Amino acid sequence: MTVSIAIATADFAGPVRNGGVGTALRGLAETLVDAGHKVTVIYANPNYEVGDGEMWRESLGREGIGFQELDYAVLDNVGVPAMAGGGSDPLRSYAVYRHLLENRYDIVHVADYLGIGYYPTLGKRAGLLDCGPIVAQLHGPTAWSMRWSNAPVISPNVLFREAMERGSVQHADAILSPSDYMLSFLREDGWAMPQTVRVIQNVLPKAHSAQAAAGGTAAAGGAVPTLAFFGRLEHRKGLNLFIDALQILQHRAERPFKVLLLGKINDPAYSADMFGLRMSRLDIEWELLDNLNANEALDLLQSTGALAVMPSLSDNIPCTIQECLARGIPFLSTEVGGGAELVAPEDRANCFVPPTAWDVGGALARFVASGGARQRGHIPAAEAARQHADFTRELLEMEAARQRSSVPATPVASDISVCITHRDNPAGLARAIDGFARQTLKPLEIVIGDDHSATPEAQAFLAALPERTDLPFPVRVARSDGARFPAAARNAAAKTARGKWVKFHDDDNVSKPQELDVFSRALAGGSFDLVTCALDFVASDADMAEERAYRRFLFLGDGGAACYIFNVIGDTNFIVDREKFLAAGGFVEDGFLYHAEDWRALVRAKLKGLRIGTVPEALVWYKAEPWRNQTNWRKGDLWGARTRISELVREHHGNEVASLLRLTQGLLFTPTARQAPPPAPAETPPAAPAVPR
Known part of the structure; x- marks a missing residue:
């Protein structure tokens, strides 16, 4: 098959x-x-x-x-x-x-x-x-x-x-x-x-295996023994440890030797300092060869009879060890990571030492004096290939079982209460409600969290909602007794809701037809208590079509430590387990109209242990003028938003952690950048993202 x-x-x-x-x-x-x-x-x-x-x-x-x-x-x-x-x-x-x-x-x-x-x-x-x-x-x-x-x-x-x-x-x-x-x-x-x-x-790739078969075993050592650092030239791969060991070796060696450095320079500034300063202090013949591919480096090791030295401080299961085993190249590595899993137990003492300069230096001295041992691989390639074949069959059987157990039908009712925040915007609220009427998965109900609307038009619209019979769900209104701002209105709606899940929404946005269906599927596996999604930004109601969005914002859901510096979690358009969210404190109410009520609520939910995920699709039309035209002060209050995030961290982790966060925020954002608006949408396609080295 x-x-x-x-x-x-x-x-x-x-x-x-x-x-x-x-x-x-x-x-x-x-x-x-x-x-x-x-x-x-x-x-x-x-x-x-x-x-x-x-x-x-x-x-x-x-x-x-x-x-x-x-x-x-x-x-x-x-x-x-x-x-x-x-x-x-x-x-x-x-x-x-x-x-x-x-x-x-x-x-x-x-x-x-x-x-x-x-x-x-x-x-x-x-x-x-x-x-x-x-x-x-x-x-x-x-x-x-x-x-x-x-x-x-x-x-x-x-x-x-x-x-x-x-x-x-x-x-x-x-x-x-x-x-x-x-x-x-x-x-x-x-x-x-x-x-x-x-x-x-x-x-190993076939090219490596073919070279190994053609090359046979490694050449005998020459008149001058050669030690070759084999791997990326960086600290984790043992570069500093190797140079420390050479310093010990030059005082213990009874005969001359030379050194090769075979590998890519991972950090040019850092590596140049190592070579230019530390190596110059050693009375040793050495050469840097950082432009060889793997087979060229292996050919050189094999032809010179060099000892391949891989003194990593941590490693998974190095391909360099497999390559040396395949070609019969003597090697020395450290007792870290999974490298020893490649070598037969009785041979490990010949090629693995503790990760200290004294142990590595001593082993190098023994090689210089007498040459290196040969090692045997632990699992041959044929066995690994068979295991890959078995694993592939297992994966296919897993998928077949999943498809047999899946239920393709989409339910027509749900346990989701939609909570829409509103204040004096009846036209926007009507569009938002209509968006949920078109959902492929209908909500259990809609609860309007009204922040004390004052206009007669808004009050009349709200009064008529509970009596409407043209909607596939009931609509209720949780009206505050005074203007207490969006956080309080959202919490009031959530407390009034009857569903297990509440999906928050603002009255100037419109839900895409698949939103609740996708959210419910994301929650179905039981991995998340709260799920956010991407946003499609549009400038007007007329632009609510896939090809008219001027920007798509992605979120990470639980963004780890990054979410305390940037809001990479999500915005108000999220769905959450109602009881867990309210137990965590819900939206932060402090009587002020602050920017980033969503960020604060999501960070607090994370700090209280809610499991947060995201969906890599925009499930809502987010109406906002392009940034170049925005003058709203709240969009420029990013420093105040970050300060309030650090206060949440202080409540949960204490003063020292919060102070470190404030320092990180301060180092990342200069005073002039604090009030700068976000960049305008790109006029031309952005450059392809660079791959970090």
Whole structure:
């Protein structure tokens, strides 16, 4: 049976010169093609280190692998509220989601790094995406890599990325990890995961295997032993540890040796400092070769008989170790991560040492004195390929069972109360009510939270609502006894509502016909207590059509730590478990007309433990003039909004955490930027998002 399988990734061996994630996924693609499946790589990266899209479509096509670039035109006038702080990762994930809307696959593999699977997994949970199981590939999420990195966090996008990576793992249908180690890390770090979790070691690409077969075993060491740092030149990969070990070695070595540095420079400024300052202090012959691809580096290791040194502070299950095993290249690594899972237990002592300069330096000294040992792989490639075949069949059986148990019929009644906030806008309220009358899933009722409307027209309209018989639901009015502002009106409506779920709405917006149906599907799995959605901005009632929206705003739902700096959670247009929301305090009432009542309510719900998700589709028309024409003071009160968020954090986490948040907010937003309006909609399509290195 031929199965259509997609692999969505920003790193793939070929277009990207070298890298563990790309090497592993290239091997996976080839393994699945050899099993008779139709495989397509969704290349979620506008950048190429080698060649271009046309070249790789032809080259990979000859190997039976399809190659699809993302259509970045779908990102025209799409953004997240935090774009000023960097937002390429949400846009990348959204572009993958849009691709999957237009192209159906029986199985979709997504790399965990960069949160590529975030919107696809949420879209599938909401019934928007028709595809088979989505499998999150665990190769190295940001939370894991940053823990052992000396690199500072200088962009809020890192916070978005961490939240998206967690979400893509949590909401995937299955998890595939190349090591037990990475699963243990995620569990200890509190990650939520689906029930289906499998461990299958990576399969090396054929080009690596062919080189290994042609090259045989490594050459004997030369007159001058060679030590080669093999991996990205960064702190987590052990660059500092390696240089510390060399400093020890130069005092202990009884014979000359030379050093090669084989790998990409991850941070030019940081790495240049390491080479220019620290290496210059060592009386050692060394050479930097940062422009080789993986096979060229392996050829060099093999021809020189060098010891490949991979002294990582943390690693998943390095492809570099697999490559050395395949070619018979002696190597030295550290007792961290899952590397030891690749090596037979009786051979591990020969090639793994504790991650200290003394232990690494001692092992290097022994190699210089006597040469290196040979190691044996733990699981052969044929066994891993068989396990991938079994896992593919398991995924197909899972999908067949899901389809047999699914109920395609959409109910005509629901347990959703719609709460519409209103004040002296009867025409807008009429349009809002009409929008819910056209819903594919009708609400249980509509409750109007009226903030003491004063005009005769509004009062007459409200008085007539409970008597209307032309609507498919009852309408009730919760009227305040004085103008107490929107937060109080929303809370009053929610307290009056009878449904299990309340969906909040403002009287100047109009719901799209599928809104309640999509929200109910997103809630059906029981993963969320509160769900937000994207917004389509229109300038007038006449513009409420898909092609007339001038801007689409995406949200992240639970955006992790980022939601305390930017409102990436959602706006008032959300649905929530009524009792849990009111128990958490509902909307914040303090007697003032503040900007960001929605942000404050959503942050408080998060702090009180409500599980928050989002839908990657705009389910409502949000009427607002384009920003270049807005002069509303509330839109410029962003600094005041952030201050009030920090006060919520103070209530929950105390003064020290709140003070750190205020400092972060202050460092990110200059005084002149605080009152600046949001940027105007783009006149030309935005540039494709860059892929962080």
